[in-house]
Amino acid sequence: MRVTAVATEPGRRAVLRRRIRWVVAATIAYNVVEAVVALTAGSIASSSALIGFGLDSVVEVLSAAAVAWQFAAPDPEARERTAMRVIALSFLGLAAFVSVDAVRALLTGARPDESAVGVVLAAVSLVVMPGLSWFERRTGTELGSASAVADSRQTLICSWLSAVLLAGLLLNGGLGWWWADPVAALAIAAFAVREGIEAWRGDACGTPLAELVGGERGARDGDGCGDGCCDG
Numbered sequence: 433m434r435v436t437a438v439a440t441e442p443g444r445r446a447v448l449r450r451r452i453r454w455v456v457a458a459t460i461a462y463n464v465v466e467a468v469v470a471l472t473a474g475s476i477a478s479s480s481a482l483i484g485f486g487l488d489s490v491v492e493v494l495s496a497a498a499v500a501w502q503f504a505a506p507d508p509e510a511r512e513r514t515a516m517r518v519i520a521l522s523f524l525g526l527a528a529f530v531s532v533d534a535v536r537a538l539l540t541g542a543r544p545d546e547s548a549v550g551v552v553l554a555a556v557s558l559v560v561m562p563g564l565s566w567f568e569r570r571t572g573t574e575l576g577s578a579s580a581v582a583d584s585r586q587t588l589i590c591s592w593l594s595a596v597l598l599a600g601l602l603l604n605g606g607l608g609w610w611w612a613d614p615v616a617a618l619a620i621a622a623f624a625v626r627e628g629i630e631a632w633r634g635d636a637c638g639t640p641l642a643e644l645v646g647g648e649r650g651a652r653d654g655d656g657c658g659d660g661c662c663d664g
Contacts (some may be wrong), residue, residue, distance in 0.1 A: 434662060448575040449503050455568045456503070457494045459587055462560060463489040469553050477547040479493040480537045481600045484530035485554070485593060492590055498522075499583045508577070515579040516631055519586065523628030527621040534617035544613045546605035549586040554598035561591035582631045589627055593620050 467489035473480030495516035498518040502511040537544075572580025600616025603609040 435477070439471050448571050449508065451571045452568065452575070452577070453500060453503050454579050455564060456496045456500045456583070459564050459568070459583075460493050462564070463492045466553065466557060467493065469549065471485050473547050473549040473553070473656060477545040477550065479547055479550060479601070479604075479619065480530070480534045480548045480614045481544075481546040482547060482613075483533060484526075484617040484620045485597045486549075487526050488528060488590060488593055488624065491526045492515075492586055493626070494522045495519045495583050495586045502579055507513070512579050513576070516582060519579065519582050520628045520632035523624045523631060526630065527624035530621040530624070534614040534621065537614040537617075540612065543610040544604060547601055550601050551598060553557065554594045554595070554601065555598075557594035558591055558598070561587055561594065565591065578599070585630075586627060590618050591625050593623060596620060597625075 459493075467486050468490060470482050473479070474486055495518070496564030498515040502508050502515040505511050565584045568587065569581055569584035571612075572584055596616045597621045600612045603612035
């Protein structure tokens with residue numbers, strides 16, 4: 433695993449915290465728009481995958497908001513545990529809702545309509561989200577923040593899900609494979625479960641912080657926590 437030195441100078445840490453606040457704000461703004469467009473288009477087209485993607489955007493907003501709340505405090509590390517729990521629970525809630533809707537669509541044979549808006553949205557997200565994820569992960573890794581890295585992974589998942597959504601919409605619209613839409617939704621739910629579990633475990637004092645941020649501080653501490661996040 434790549435080892436990255438964690439910033440220890442107060443001035444550098446202050447800069448990194450500001451960067452995280454900025455990228456989180458940008459992520460929230462984009463995902464609010466994405467959620468509104470996806471949920472509206474999904475409702476019009478009766479698309480489980482689009483609705484699931486829109487809900488994932490809502491979860492991303494909640495996740496980013498949790499990190500924003502954490503880094504608004506004078507001592508962000510003290511809020512790390514709570515932020516990680518919010519991220520984990522939001523993932524699992526998304527998975528439950530999307531799974532039920534997708535299974536319902538498969539059992540009833542509900543055929544979604546084509547959605548050109550959904551195709552464009554998925555393509556745009558494939559371009560935007562990886563960049564936001566990379567910047568937050570790089571900054572969170574240097575800062576040694578497990579919650580920022582977890583949130584960056586959630587953002588990266590959004591780009592993966594964009595590809596899944598795009599495939600489902602194109603197969604449904606181009607080949608008439610109606611079942612590709614709910615199957616894509618179940619893939620989104622599976623991603624969400626995996627990341628929810630990892631986020632929850634990342635908060636526990638048993639998973640090395642190095643596994644989340646690749647930092648030598650995590651390898652040295654070996655307790656899965658940032659500064660003080662396991663206290664109390």
